Amino acid sequence: MSDHIVKAYGEALDLLAGDIARMGGIAESQVNDALSAVMRRDTALAEAIIARDTKVDAAHKAVEKRCTTLLALRQPMANDLREVMAAWKISSDLERVGDLAKNIAKRTLVINQSDPIELMRGIERMGRMAATHLKQVLDSYSSRDVAPALAVWFQDEDIDAHYNSLFRELLTYMMEDPRTIGPCAHLLFIAKNIERIGDHSTNIAETVHYLVTGEEIASERPKADDSGRGD
Amino acid sequence: MSDHIVKAYGEALDLLAGDIARMGGIAESQVNDALSAVMRRDTALAEAIIARDTKVDAAHKAVEKRCTTLLALRQPMANDLREVMAAWKISSDLERVGDLAKNIAKRTLVINQSDPIELMRGIERMGRMAATHLKQVLDSYSSRDVAPALAVWFQDEDIDAHYNSLFRELLTYMMEDPRTIGPCAHLLFIAKNIERIGDHSTNIAETVHYLVTGEEIASERPKADDSGRGD
Numbered sequence: 001m002s003d004h005i006v007k008a009y010g011e012a013l014d015l016l017a018g019d020i021a022r023m024g025g026i027a028e029s030q031v032n033d034a035l036s037a038v039m040r041r042d043t044a045l046a047e048a049i050i051a052r053d054t055k056v057d058a059a060h061k062a063v064e065k066r067c068t069t070l071l072a073l074r075q076p077m078a079n080d081l082r083e084v085m086a087a088w089k090i091s092s093d094l095e096r097v098g099d100l101a102k103n104i105a106k107r108t109l110v111i112n113q114s115d116p117i118e119l120m121r122g123i124e125r126m127g128r129m130a131a132t133h134l135k136q137v138l139d140s141y142s143s144r145d146v147a148p149a150l151a152v153w154f155q156d157e158d159i160d161a162h163y164n165s166l167f168r169e170l171l172t173y174m175m176e177d178p179r180t181i182g183p184c185a186h187l188l189f190i191a192k193n194i195e196r197i198g199d200h201s202t203n204i205a206e207t208v209h210y211l212v213t214g215e216e217i218a219s220e221r222p223k224a225d226d227s228g229r230g231d
Numbered sequence: 232m233s234d235h236i237v238k239a240y241g242e243a244l245d246l247l248a249g250d251i252a253r254m255g256g257i258a259e260s261q262v263n264d265a266l267s268a269v270m271r272r273d274t275a276l277a278e279a280i281i282a283r284d285t286k287v288d289a290a291h292k293a294v295e296k297r298c299t300t301l302l303a304l305r306q307p308m309a310n311d312l313r314e315v316m317a318a319w320k321i322s323s324d325l326e327r328v329g330d331l332a333k334n335i336a337k338r339t340l341v342i343n344q345s346d347p348i349e350l351m352r353g354i355e356r357m358g359r360m361a362a363t364h365l366k367q368v369l370d371s372y373s374s375r376d377v378a379p380a381l382a383v384w385f386q387d388e389d390i391d392a393h394y395n396s397l398f399r400e401l402l403t404y405m406m407e408d409p410r411t412i413g414p415c416a417h418l419l420f421i422a423k424n425i426e427r428i429g430d431h432s433t434n435i436a437e438t439v440h441y442l443v444t445g446e447e448i449a450s451e452r453p454k455a456d457d458s459g460r461g462d
Binding site: 071075078081085092171174175178179181182188189192 | 299302303306308312316323398402405406409410412413416419420423
């Protein structure tokens with residue numbers, strides 16, 4: 001293979017990694033903004049997030065297209081193939097993260113029509129934890145340093161534990177004041193969405209580990225067990 | 232390329248399609264059983280579903296492995312590349328369908344500790360619709376006849392409409408009898424899981440359409456709009 005082709009090939013992979021970094025940046029903003037919108041009862045921001053979700057979808061389609069082109073025209077092998085498949089998987093996770101942020105924004109619009117609910121601190125704490133994990137796995141992808149990704153993988157149970165206690169608190173709140181059942185039901189789903197964002201960061205951590213080491217993470221992921229929430 | 236290689240290559244793709252058909256069969260059973268377990272309050276069946284989820288995960292890993300091997304060793308192009316990428320995507324959707332069925336089963340275990348709730352007919356109707364859609368898109372994948380997949384794609388809004396009315400009914404039920412808040416919260420999530428299974432069938436329909444025609448579905452998917460459920 002000529003140097004020219006090798007160089008062009010490395011450039012194509014760099015462009016792909018750049019796509020993922022940009023897409024990750026958008027997804028991160030969407031998550032942070034969605035959390036701000038819920039906390040500040042900010043309807044205008046919620047609407048902006050909903051409108052911006054098309055950007056995440058477009059970035060996802062662009063990554064899929066670049067991956068397909070790379071596979072078809074370059075027929076990558078070994079490490080290079082791993083690069084392409086990792087980008088493909090990470091962009092699928094980021095697309096779902098974008099959907100979850102959009103869903104939080106949509107529910108914010110509904111919640112804002114009712115009186116404020118307490119328990120928002122729990123949502124905020126859990127949300128910031130999920131946002132930090134997302135940032136950490138994306139940094140890990142960019143730097144190819146697997147340590148931060150592994151740390152996220154082991155810490156996901158903290159988010160699960162927060163979700164469990166929030167689930168219980170919200171049910172108690174609803175029972176004490178049935179007028180709050182509507183908005184609290186949406187908060188239950190918002191909490192669930194944040195927990196799912198955490199799961200996607202865990203998926204990305206697994207993909208980065210495989211990309212960098214060529215091996216799957218060996219041990220079983222610790223999981224906060226709680227049959228009470230049925231999850 | 233020699234006839235021998237061409238033949239072996241076709242066989243490898245047939246094996247891949249066979250993997251998807253088998254995995255689809257398992258995912259379908261898990262969904263049908265999860266619905267039966269909720270409806271019949273069948274704790275033993277729910278536990279069996281939870282245990283069987285490892286089968287879906289193993290099938291997913293096997294498909295990913297076969298796809299990676301095909302891409303690395305055979306470097307497929309055009310239609311063949313589409314076959315591999317379609318299998319990869321469909322197996323990701325089926326893995327999530329398996330997770331959602333497992334989650335329905337876990338919540339069934341919790342719900343069975345409380346008195347029966349009405350409104351189960353709505354869950355059943357919505358669930359059977361989602362199960363039918365899943366079967367239809369998998370048949371479409373096997374037969375390479377895109378018509379049933381397209382029909383599912385256009386009918387997903389029926390599931391969404393069911394979900395909307397069920398969401399409202401469940402909230403009313405909780406307000407009328409706050410003792411039902413716990414189990415009803417789990418039913419809300421079960422309804423959401425069924426709606427998500429419908430979304431995965433829609434994704435599979437899109438993948439089958441792309442696989443068979445080489446084109447994305449052109450029009451916008453009709454979507455039952457309902458800001459009241461924030462989704």
